[in-house]
Amino acid sequence: MSRHRRRSIARSVALGVAAGAALTVAPVATAADPMAHAARTLNITEHADLNLTRRSGSTLWHTGTATGTLPGTVSARFEMTLTKVTGSVTIRPRSGGSLTINVVGYAQSTGVNARFTGNMAVRKGTGRYKNAVGSGTFDGTVNRRTFDATVTAKAKLTY
């Protein structure tokens, strides 16, 4: 067998193996699709009690607990400029995974217990919430002596 012929056969075998592998993989992938969970949509109502853990200039860090649809722990970082609050909140439900949410809120009153309201959107997730998307609203109060806060959030989450 000429060298050219041997190379041609080798190439054909290689292509055949590759094609076979592709065919072998393809049914697995097809079979995997039904196993992938269908997108779920949840209407979430969460209540969080947040305690100040750190403060630096106009930045506040909180940790706390969440009760409601996804009970678990919460950590948050907020930037406060005058009456506007921006930041990110990470919820770690006891059932696993995590959700990181961007928030933008505005103060609605002054006083020791200042009210605020705002909007939020899911930025990223891990575990079962890896591909989560969603948005919602929140309102709450912050104690301006301790900067502890309570927040109630309502959102629609698809994951």
Add this chain to the structure above:
Amino acid sequence: MRMLRFGAAMLVVIAATPAASAADAAQQTPARLDVSFDHDAKPGQPTALNIALRIDLRRQPSPVTTVSLRYPATIGVTTSGLGIEPCERPPSDFEAVVIELTSRLGCPRNSVMGIGTAIGQIRMDGTAISREVGTISVHSGPLVGQRLQLVTLVTGMNPIGARLAFAGEVRPAHKPYGGDLTLRIRPLPSSWHASIALSEVDLAIGSPVIVYHDRTGRSAVRYRPEGIQLPHRCPRAGFRFAMSLRFADGRHLTTKAARPMPNVRDIDAPAIR
């Protein structure tokens, strides 16, 4: 007095000619503004923001009508413990300027954000007749839209005892600023046939001498509210301030300044125990 110590002083000269050096400007311009933190200010700790305004009335006889201070976004005004109770004065107070002494303070004790002293010149029909010394207090007002209203009360001590009320506000500002603190000094109503021209103001926002009252059950607790919160890390470009003054004759002076906080080193933000 602690609030008058201007360690870590940041000299900000209101310059009519932006290209002029600070030294030249200080000699040429009729107004000067010094902004500083407390002499013992540390990163991550609360401090007072000391504002000292000097206006040379011989060179700038027209009264100042607006003082505006844009402060850096990195310092925590909202995250301070200041102004936790709003002072709500009727709009007629700001129109009348001179108000009745209905109470010792005139506003809730827990609304005080800054205190200091002011010196002005009272002029009758354009002629200076006396140099008035008084105390000044800046109070947190209600929220209107996304603007925090301010109430400034000036109480004359010598030779004329009168209380003056001026409106102001803190409004959002574009980065790198976190807010724009504006005090409006309205002229006296024409019925007074007089005008007041401020020549000196020393104001300490978050002064350590401010005392708040907190009621827990039947007992009242006195405490010092935390002042302006400094970040744990000083911004690389320093704390940037911008200031402007408007005068009754239409003149407008403005400048910007940025200075690092001296004699401090950056430290990591420790957790609150």
